[in-house]
Amino acid sequence: MNPYPYTEDTFVQQTTANYLEKQLGWDSVYAYNNGDFGPDSLLGCASDREVVLTRTLREKLVELNPDLPDEAYDDAVRQITATDAVRVTIRDFRTDKYQARWKRFFINNK
Numbered sequence: 001m002n003p004y005p006y007t008e009d010t011f012v013q014q015t016t017a018n019y020l021e022k023q024l025g026w027d028s029v030y031a032y033n034n035g036d037f038g039p040d041s042l043l044g045c046a047s048d049r050e051v052v053l054t055r056t057l058r059e060k061l062v063e064l065n066p067d068l069p070d071e072a073y074d075d076a077v078r079q080i081t082a083t084d085a086v087r088v089t090i091r092d093f094r095t096d097k098y099q100a101r102w103k104r105f106f107i108n109n110k
Contacts, residue, residue: 013030017030029043031043039055043056044056052080052081054077054081057077057080058073058077061076061077
């Protein structure tokens with residue numbers, strides 16, 4: 001039995017996945033330790049460090065913005081996945097420190 005029953009998986013991942021499935025009709029895939037990497041893999045990730053599903057992102061960009069040149073889609077993916085992030089130090093509940101990089105997004109709804 002897990003000595004910490006309240007984990008990121010139970011609080012965040014499962015809760016979010018259930019909400020997205022039940023409320024929004026999204027498909028959810030639990031791919032941790034379940035799949036491989038590469039362009040033809042389940043999620044199309046190059047490695048376990050890739051957090052943006054670029055294959056799906058590009059498909060949706062094409063679907064939502066048809067008839068643009070390929071360079072436009074490539075540039076959009078490049079800009080969205082750029083690594084200009086903020087380095088932060090985080091302390092978890094066990095007081096272990098670790099460094100992370102957070103990407104900043106600015107959304108203009110006008």
